[in-house]
Amino acid sequence: MSERNVRLVLLVGLLVMACLVSLFGTDPGLPLDLSAVELKILTEIRLPRVCLNVLIGGGTAVAGAAIQGLFRNALADPALIGVSGGAALFAAAFQVLGLSSGPLALMGIATFAFAGGLLTTLLVLVVGLRTRSISAILLAGIAVNAVAASGVSLLSYVSADTQLRSVAFWALGSFNSASWSGVLLALVIPVLVLLLYSRYRLLNAITLGEKEAAYLGVDVHRLRWWVIICAALMIGISVVLAGIIAFVGLLVPHLVRMTIGSDHRVLLPASAILGGLLLVIADFLGRLVIYPAELPVGIVTSLLGAPFFLYLIVRSRQGIVL
Amino acid sequence: MKIEGEHLSLQSGGKTLLDDVSFCAEPSQLTVIVGPNGAGKSTLLDVISGYRTPDSGMVRWNGTPVQEMSLAERAVRAAILPQNSVLNFPFTVREVIGMGCIPLSPASDTPQLIDAVIQELGLREMADQQFTTLSGGEQQRVQTGRVLTQIWNRQDAILMLDEPVAALDIAFQYQVLGLVRRFVTRGCTGLLILHDMNLVLRYADQVILMAEGSIQSHGPAAEVLTSALFQDIMSVSSTLLQTAQGQQYLVLSPPG
Numbered sequence: 105m106s107e108r109n110v111r112l113v114l115l116v117g118l119l120v121m122a123c124l125v126s127l128f129g130t131d132p133g134l135p136l137d138l139s140a141v142e143l144k145i146l147t148e149i150r151l152p153r154v155c156l157n158v159l160i161g162g163g164t165a166v167a168g169a170a171i172q173g174l175f176r177n178a179l180a181d182p183a184l185i186g187v188s189g190g191a192a193l194f195a196a197a198f199q200v201l202g203l204s205s206g207p208l209a210l211m212g213i214a215t216f217a218f219a220g221g222l223l224t225t226l227l228v229l230v231v232g233l234r235t236r237s238i239s240a241i242l243l244a245g246i247a248v249n250a251v252a253a254s255g256v257s258l259l260s261y262v263s264a265d266t267q268l269r270s271v272a273f274w275a276l277g278s279f280n281s282a283s284w285s286g287v288l289l290a291l292v293i294p295v296l297v298l299l300l301y302s303r304y305r306l307l308n309a310i311t312l313g314e315k316e317a318a319y320l321g322v323d324v325h326r327l328r329w330w331v332i333i334c335a336a337l338m339i340g341i342s343v344v345l346a347g348i349i350a351f352v353g354l355l356v357p358h359l360v361r362m363t364i365g366s367d368h369r370v371l372l373p374a375s376a377i378l379g380g381l382l383l384v385i386a387d388f389l390g391r392l393v394i395y396p397a398e399l400p401v402g403i404v405t406s407l408l409g410a411p412f413f414l415y416l417i418v419r420s421r422q423g424i425v426l
Numbered sequence: 427m428k429i430e431g432e433h434l435s436l437q438s439g440g441k442t443l444l445d446d447v448s449f450c451a452e453p454s455q456l457t458v459i460v461g462p463n464g465a466g467k468s469t470l471l472d473v474i475s476g477y478r479t480p481d482s483g484m485v486r487w488n489g490t491p492v493q494e495m496s497l498a499e500r501a502v503r504a505a506i507l508p509q510n511s512v513l514n515f516p517f518t519v520r521e522v523i524g525m526g527c528i529p530l531s532p533a534s535d536t537p538q539l540i541d542a543v544i545q546e547l548g549l550r551e552m553a554d555q556q557f558t559t560l561s562g563g564e565q566q567r568v569q570t571g572r573v574l575t576q577i578w579n580r581q582d583a584i585l586m587l588d589e590p591v592a593a594l595d596i597a598f599q600y601q602v603l604g605l606v607r608r609f610v611t612r613g614c615t616g617l618l619i620l621h622d623m624n625l626v627l628r629y630a631d632q633v634i635l636m637a638e639g640s641i642q643s644h645g646p647a648a649e650v651l652t653s654a655l656f657q658d659i660m661s662v663s664s665t666l667l668q669t670a671q672g673q674q675y676l677v678l679s680p681p682g
Contacts, residue, residue, distance in 0.1 A: 176514060305528050311515050312525065312572075315508050318477055319573070321501030321529040366515040 119381045126388040153282035157387050158380035160342040163293035165379025167335035168353030173307045174331045182353040184245035187336040189252030190224025191217040191343040192274040200263040214344045221340040277347035277402030286345045296334045304368035349402045351409035427488045434483035443469045445639040456616035458626050461636035467619045501529035504584035505573040516556040526575025547571040562593040581613040588619045603629045
């Protein structure tokens with residue numbers, strides 16, 4: 105087995121262990137004699153929650169890896185295509201502006217947020233694609249994101265206290281409302297991951313440059329749409345189910361490139377596994393540190409991820425590429 | 427594969443980049459485009475390769491208009507390296523070379539092919555190193571190897587390289603151009619942009635002299651490089667010297 109495969113298997117092992125710890129707590133012996141209530145907690149609350157951790161963490165990290173490849177920029181975050189900011193803004197608007205009692209109430213907040221996220225991505229694309237350059241999309245994304253973020257801030261400023269908590273849910277991320285129906289929806293994510301994976305050679309080619317990729321026979325325009333739509337759907341579903349989870353999409357692909365490799369054939373699956381692993385750990389810690397209350401998972405990922413990221417930048421002489 | 431350009435014109439941002447350019451590059455010939463900065467050399471390669479569509483005129487590869495060929499059809503017929511290709515992700519050298527296999531059929535995408543390219547370009551010791559840690563010249567050799575991989579086993583391909591030896595030391599300049607020469611000898615159509623006129627003299631069959639978006643002169647290297655027009659356009663005086671062994675050298679000096 106090659107060194108790469110050893111590391112991949114190691115990651116899978118860690119993921120399984122983290123899931124078990126998150127499910128059963130830190131008790132050394134596996135509790136086999138569960139009471140009916142405990143069993144219900146395990147199967148109805150913890151299990152779907154851990155499943156969502158894995159699916160959403162993996163999806164976000166894969167979206168990050170693909171977006172970074174597409175933009176040829178390791179600083180690109182999947183949030184840059186606008187979907188998460190847009191979804192959060194629309195969700196906040198839905199609640200604070202009282203749309204939930206109006207004609208749009210039937211749509212439900214999740215559908216409204218999802219539609220908002222995709223609409224925002226579309227706006228970024230329409231603005232960005234007016235030029236041939238991929239960096240125009242990046243710049244358009246930064247601008248649209250800033251508008252969305254200030255919109256969320258504005259809404260939380262004018263909102264009542266009770267609404268504020270709910271706005272915070274979207275902006276900070278939480279797995280508090282995890283359920284099996286959520287898991288069912290999140291099963292779309294692995295399908296999208298596989299769709300992106302099927303294009304791994306094209307993603308490799310685009311990192312060489314747009315012209316270089318075209319000379320390798322890659323339809324850059326089509327790949328752009330393909331990657332952005334897949335990423336937007338993955339992030340959109342994630343935001344609807346768990347709010348914005350910061351840093352996973354940026355950090356995980358970096359870690360994989362430094363430790364396993366840049367070839368998208370391994371980068372995408374390894375990012376999926378590591379993204380899932382990180383979110384399982386972050387969510388577990390979020391439940392633990394201020395027990396019985398919970399820390400929003402987005403805060404944990406930023407708190408843990410950002411310093412670790414700084415450490416990596418300091419430690420590596422040439423590994424971090426901008 | 428024969429390349430023909432007919433009356434190619436291209437404007438961008440109010441500037442004329444190409445002005446009624448017509449030329450022909452034959453198989454088994456190495457044609458080198460020379461000219462001052464901003465003459466339109468790289469733009470001409472963009473148009474010949476089909477990457478940019480001219481405002482008027484037509485490019486044909488073996489008689490077929492290049493715009494009627496799909497990107498995939500072009501990629502198996504032509505190896506093209508643009509100027510200053512930048513890759514910022516830590517792929518290994520082997521992985522970068524392997525990207526040259528993307529347009530090939532899965533059957534020809536083999537470790538043996540990649541090994542052969544690595545060997546031929548003198549990249550063996552750095553094959554498993556990260557591309558981003560290499561020097562500029564080493565990166566350029568890897569990129570050249572990557573595009574050569576595309577046509578490694580073809581006899582009739584097109585090879586277009588934009589300043590492929592700009593960052594190389596002298597020994598590797600000869601090695602890379604010698605390799606290009608071998609592709610041309612076996613039937614490929616070579617089209618290069620070079621700035622070192624002694625390399626042009628040594629390797630080129632045909633020289634195209636460009637200035638201000640149009641072709642000023644097209645002919646055998648020794649003729650074009652010593653012409654009054656060349657001296658005028660490049661603002662140099664050029665004299666041909668010949669050693670006792672028959673090797674020709676071009677002595678370039680400032681005018682006057």
